[in-house]
Amino acid sequence: xxxxxxxxxxxxxxxxxxxxxxxxxxxxxxxxxxxxxxxxxxxxxxxxxxxxxxxxxxxxxxxxxxxxxxxxxxxxxxxxxxxxxxxxxxxxxxxxxxxxxxxxxxxxxxxxxxxxxxxxxxxxxxxxxxxxxxxxxxxxxxxxxxxxxxxxxxxxxxxxxxxxxxxxxxxxxxxxxxxxxxxxxxxxxxxxxxxxxxxxxxxxxxxxxxxxxxxxxxxxxxxxxxxxxxxxxxxxxxxxxxxxxxxxxxxxxxxxxxxxxxxxxxxxxxxxxxxxxxxxxxxxxxxxxxxxxxxxxxxxxxxxxxxxxxxxxxxxxxxxxxxxxxxxxxxxxxxxxxxxxxxxxxxxxxxxxxxxxxxxxxxxxxxxxxxxxxxxxxxxxxxxxxxxxxxxxxxxxxxxxxxxxxxxxxxxxxxxxxxxxxxxxxxxxx
Amino acid sequence: xxxxxxxxxxxxxxxxxxxxxxxxxxxxxxxxxxxxxxxxxxxxxxxxxxxxxxxxxxxxxxxxxxxxxxxxxxxxxxxxxxxxxxxxxxxxxxxxxxxxxxxxxxxxxxxxxxxxxxxxxxxxxxxxxxxxxxxxxxxxxxxxxxxxxxxxxxxxxxxxxxxxxxxxxxxxxxxxxxxxxxxxxxxxxxxxxxxxxxxxxxxxxxxxxxxxxxxxxxxxxxxxxxxxxxxxxxxxxxxxxxxxxxxxxxxxxxxxxxxxxxxxxxxxxxxxxxxxxxxxxxxxxxxxxxxxxxxxxxxxxxxxxxxxxxxxxxxxxxxxxxxxxxxxxxxxxxxxxxxxxxxxxxxxxxxxxxxxxxxxxxxxxxxxxxxxxxxxxxxxxxxxxxxxxxxxxxxxxxxxxxxxxxxxxxxxxxxxxxxxxxxxxxxxxxxxxxxxxxxxxxxxxxxxxxxxxxxxxxxxxxxxxxxxxxxxxxxxxxxxxxxxxxxxxxxxxxxxxxxxxxx
Numbered sequence: 001x002x003x004x005x006x007x008x009x010x011x012x013x014x015x016x017x018x019x020x021x022x023x024x025x026x027x028x029x030x031x032x033x034x035x036x037x038x039x040x041x042x043x044x045x046x047x048x049x050x051x052x053x054x055x056x057x058x059x060x061x062x063x064x065x066x067x068x069x070x071x072x073x074x075x076x077x078x079x080x081x082x083x084x085x086x087x088x089x090x091x092x093x094x095x096x097x098x099x100x101x102x103x104x105x106x107x108x109x110x111x112x113x114x115x116x117x118x119x120x121x122x123x124x125x126x127x128x129x130x131x132x133x134x135x136x137x138x139x140x141x142x143x144x145x146x147x148x149x150x151x152x153x154x155x156x157x158x159x160x161x162x163x164x165x166x167x168x169x170x171x172x173x174x175x176x177x178x179x180x181x182x183x184x185x186x187x188x189x190x191x192x193x194x195x196x197x198x199x200x201x202x203x204x205x206x207x208x209x210x211x212x213x214x215x216x217x218x219x220x221x222x223x224x225x226x227x228x229x230x231x232x233x234x235x236x237x238x239x240x241x242x243x244x245x246x247x248x249x250x251x252x253x254x255x256x257x258x259x260x261x262x263x264x265x266x267x268x269x270x271x272x273x274x275x276x277x278x279x280x281x282x283x284x285x286x287x288x289x290x291x292x293x294x295x296x297x298x299x300x301x302x303x304x305x306x307x308x309x310x311x312x313x314x315x316x317x318x319x320x321x322x323x324x325x326x327x328x329x330x331x332x333x334x335x336x337x338x339x340x341x342x343x344x345x346x347x348x349x350x351x352x353x354x355x356x357x358x359x360x361x362x363x364x365x366x367x368x369x370x371x372x373x374x375x376x377x378x379x380x381x382x383x384x385x386x387x388x389x390x391x392x393x394x395x396x397x398x399x400x401x402x403x404x405x406x407x408x409x410x411x412x413x414x415x416x417x418x419x420x421x422x423x424x425x426x427x428x429x430x
Numbered sequence: 431x432x433x434x435x436x437x438x439x440x441x442x443x444x445x446x447x448x449x450x451x452x453x454x455x456x457x458x459x460x461x462x463x464x465x466x467x468x469x470x471x472x473x474x475x476x477x478x479x480x481x482x483x484x485x486x487x488x489x490x491x492x493x494x495x496x497x498x499x500x501x502x503x504x505x506x507x508x509x510x511x512x513x514x515x516x517x518x519x520x521x522x523x524x525x526x527x528x529x530x531x532x533x534x535x536x537x538x539x540x541x542x543x544x545x546x547x548x549x550x551x552x553x554x555x556x557x558x559x560x561x562x563x564x565x566x567x568x569x570x571x572x573x574x575x576x577x578x579x580x581x582x583x584x585x586x587x588x589x590x591x592x593x594x595x596x597x598x599x600x601x602x603x604x605x606x607x608x609x610x611x612x613x614x615x616x617x618x619x620x621x622x623x624x625x626x627x628x629x630x631x632x633x634x635x636x637x638x639x640x641x642x643x644x645x646x647x648x649x650x651x652x653x654x655x656x657x658x659x660x661x662x663x664x665x666x667x668x669x670x671x672x673x674x675x676x677x678x679x680x681x682x683x684x685x686x687x688x689x690x691x692x693x694x695x696x697x698x699x700x701x702x703x704x705x706x707x708x709x710x711x712x713x714x715x716x717x718x719x720x721x722x723x724x725x726x727x728x729x730x731x732x733x734x735x736x737x738x739x740x741x742x743x744x745x746x747x748x749x750x751x752x753x754x755x756x757x758x759x760x761x762x763x764x765x766x767x768x769x770x771x772x773x774x775x776x777x778x779x780x781x782x783x784x785x786x787x788x789x790x791x792x793x794x795x796x797x798x799x800x801x802x803x804x805x806x807x808x809x810x811x812x813x814x815x816x817x818x819x820x821x822x823x824x825x826x827x828x829x830x831x832x833x834x835x836x837x838x839x840x841x842x843x844x845x846x847x848x849x850x851x852x853x854x855x856x857x858x859x860x861x862x863x864x865x866x867x868x869x870x871x872x873x874x875x876x877x878x879x880x881x882x883x884x885x886x887x888x889x890x891x892x893x894x895x896x897x898x899x900x901x902x903x904x905x906x907x908x909x910x911x912x913x914x915x916x917x918x919x920x921x922x923x924x925x926x927x928x929x930x931x932x933x
Contacts, residue, residue: 275799280798281795288786292775294772295774298754300755302755
């Protein structure tokens with residue numbers, strides 16, 4: 001009954017509908033998105049298990065032999081359990097913490113580096129993802145699709161790396177300047193599509209996608225041009241950023257943990273995004289525009305200004321993510337920076353959707369995606385199951401989140417998702 | 431056909447939309463179903479037409495229980511429905527529309543147009559439904575399109591016709607013609623279920639009146655009952671149908687438009703040289719059948735549509751082609767025609783919607799940060815002052831009834847400092863109680879010496895509110911009359927007959 005409110009005869013539309021039940025139903029509703037995400041996560045892991053089963057030779061062999069002996073079926077089940085279990089265990093160990101290492105560290109006080117590395121890696125990967133996804137989420141909440149986050153991140157990385165490597169000032173000036181320039185680079189990359197959308201009506205999806213390619217080409221051009229190219233290099237590698245422009249590891253370089261001050265930048269970005277969307281007047285305009293453009297216009301909100309500002313802010317956050325990525329890990333960029341399947345700008349679209357475009361949700365979704373990626377790499381190392389399994393699980397989760405009807409059917413949740421299903425679900429629903 | 435509904439109950443979850451409804455329509459009877467919006471009229475009709483299935487109760491046709499799995503079953507049992515929004519193919523001819531889905535065929539499955547046309551001619555003569563069978567539907571006026579719908583139902587051998595708010599889009603003359611048709615259908619033995627909330631029409635045409643409220647039959651009435659008796663049955667309390675206005679003493683002209691020309695989205699001139707002025711302490715009512723340029727005129731005034739030529743003056747200031755923001759700041763209060771599209775953000779809370787066009791005004795925000803406590807307090811105060819019924823002002827507006835949604839807009843606009851109020855179809859789709867409320871608010875605004883422009887296609891509303899009545903036809907003002915003018919005179923102006931206007 002979740003969507004009964006779309007029915008013209010729904011309780012809410014009747015002036016004297018009993019208030020209490022309507023209120024209760026609404027509460028159930030508001031909880032369900034979180035539950036759906038949780039169920040989607042479980043289903044994603046189930047799909048991943050099915051992929052492991054059908055692609056691992058040892059498991060397939062054991063199933064082939066179930067009729068050879070009376071105990072074949074039990075052996076097959078055990079082999080399946082062992083393989084799936086080993087895969088997910090190594091994923092968990094690689095992304096969160098290895099219980100054995102943890103025990104060792106606690107009892108002996110030694111090896112904390114190895115124990116904390118998985119968590120540190122996950123946080124390191126999550127940091128730029130959170131920042132980009134916030135930008136994409138803000139655009140989504142305004143009803144605009146920013147598919148150009150990746151290009152904006154690249155341009156942010158380039159401008160940040162230029163300032164970081166070619167301007168030489170003390171850290172107190174240099175680091176903020178570098179980050180600001182990264183933001184400005186991304187904002188510039190967002191400004192152009194925003195401007196085109198606002199004044200010519202060009203579709204932002206097309207323009208931002210195409211703009212990605214322009215920026216990729218510019219990236220290659222910049223790292224091959226004399227001022228920015230690493231001196232004495234023929235390859236597409238840039239100068240290295242000054243130490244004063246870098247985001248250093250939180251626990252010092254000696255700790256061996258890569259988790260860095262980028263996480264502080266991300267936390268500030270989350271705080272900003274929350275204030276912006278939930279508390280600021282401009283964010284209110286943005287949300288009104290996203291939820292009902294006609295009402296926004298009638299209320300005196302200037303759509304052109306909103307569109308341009310959305311792309312500036314969204315692009316700026318992506319650019320910030322780009323410069324955080326450079327300043328915290330490699331400290332230089334090359335011609336392949338953020339391009340291809342590693343493009344966080346594209347992952348950010350899914351992460352924003354998974355986090356329902358809310359800053360809090362985006363943090364959790366980014367951590368989940370980063371953990372799956374980092375854990376997938378560990379799994380590949382220990383079990384030989386390809387990293388792509390992590391992508392399969394990520395995709396499956398998003399697919400299930402996007403089809404709540406399916407999830408509700410699978411888990412036999414009471415809520416009838418659409419009015420049309422009212423009759424079909426009557427047997428156990430109404 | 432004798433139709434009987436016995437104890438029809440339809441629930442949506444824990445909400446009961448229809449509660450043990452009994453209703454009998456005798457052959458040749460015009461049975462009027464009267465009720466506020468949300469009273470359960472539409473649900474009941476959907477049950478009757480096979481679109482919804484009752485949880486309890488039964489439908490009897492000529493004493494025999496029937497069950498409709500879908501609307502096709504209902505049609506086969508002789509029930510025809512004329513929807514409020516016509517289900518016609520605009521580019522098809524009348525004949526094609528009438529036979530659509532039930533085409534008479536010749537050999538090789540070819541449509542037998544000759545026979546189809548003959549059938550239509552026969553039917554239209556029999557029931558006095560003159561319409562050219564070869565005309566293209568999009569070229570017909572709305573009243574004739576409605577006849578096509580009725581013909582369509584009759585050609586399927588309908589014995590019982592359900593007319594859902596059939597007069598909402600008609601001029602007074604077209605309404606009279608429809609009533610004549612209804613009477614002749616009834617005389618020929620057809621039964622008619624006439625759904626409406628317009629009391630005048632019910633009294634004019636119905637044989638029996640059943641009033642439903644909150645999903646229950648609350649009583650039946652004879653057509654001789656007075657309008658206020660019917661209204662209080664519908665609402666459950668006494669209703670004032672006429673609004674008390676203080677003496678008319680207009681002041682300075684507050685709002686003026688001169689020779690306004692506005693085009694619609696397709697580039698057609700919809701407002702063609704309109705001039706109007708509204709004085710302080712005056713309600714100017716703009717009457718007219720929908721689609722004669724009122725929508726475009728209102729949008730142009732609100733800054734939402736480009737003005738091709740002419741000027742709009744608000745308190746002497748030229749606001750022609752200004753942005754909506756500038757026009758709002760100049761002191762325009764706007765109650766838009768399509769409240770859910772232009773007036774509200776349905777997914778947002780009542781409190782947010784109450785500051786939708788003033789989010790930056792003190793105390794709702796300070797230096798770019800919203801003061802949610804002030805927004806909340808403002809909402810609580812307005813909900814109390816304007817009687818907005820909601821469990822909490824933080825509930826989304828979509829959870830409110832249509833009347834309360836409109837009250838949110840009225841509260842928002844009237845609580846701002848205003849120079850001039852423009853309300854477009856302010857009571858469309860509202861129940862009697864809410865209409866009364868909105869009217870009283872508009873009149874209060876005027877009694878305090880403010881100016882208002884009320885655009886409405888409801889003649890009753892225009893007559894009740896207007897100090898002067900301008901009638902719009904085909905993009906022009908076809909006449910400006912006093913509220914004492916006869917309905918016929920205004921009706922003629924609405925149909926574009928300007929000669930009768932000069933009193």
